[in-house]
Amino acid sequence: MKAALQFALLLTALILIPFPVAAAPDLRPFGIEVVDDATGRGVPLVELETINHIRFVTDSNGMAAIADIDLMGRTIYFHVRSHGYEYPKDGFGFRGKALKVEAGGRAILKIKRIKVAERRKQRRGTTTTR
DSSP: OHHHHHHHHHHHHHHHSOOOOOOOOOOOOEEEEEEETTTOOBOSSOEEEETTOOEEEOOTTSEEEEOOTTTTTEEEEEEEEBTTEEOOBOTTSOBEEEEEEOTTOEEEEEEEEOSOOOOEEEETTEEEEO
């Protein structure tokens, strides 16, 4: 009986002792904004691809949100590709940049426009190129 009482007191003491609890991971996404270097406007449909082929694509405002918890807290290299735009080459000849991906962080990438879009205009039922 005495052993059972001692066991119960020990169990109660262990339950009441506060154990350190690991903090929940920060789940805020990392944002990458891709802008035209001449106008400062966001560029849609820019592909950002990691070296292990995880792709992110910018929305109509040029924003890509990265919420992959495996990428958080690491420096990740992103290849940058877009039709009509180009990102400057790095020292190894690749078009991309290494970014420190942190929860709630943000990076801005400026890309250069290389193809000017051809504008088409309607005139009296016929299509003409300006």
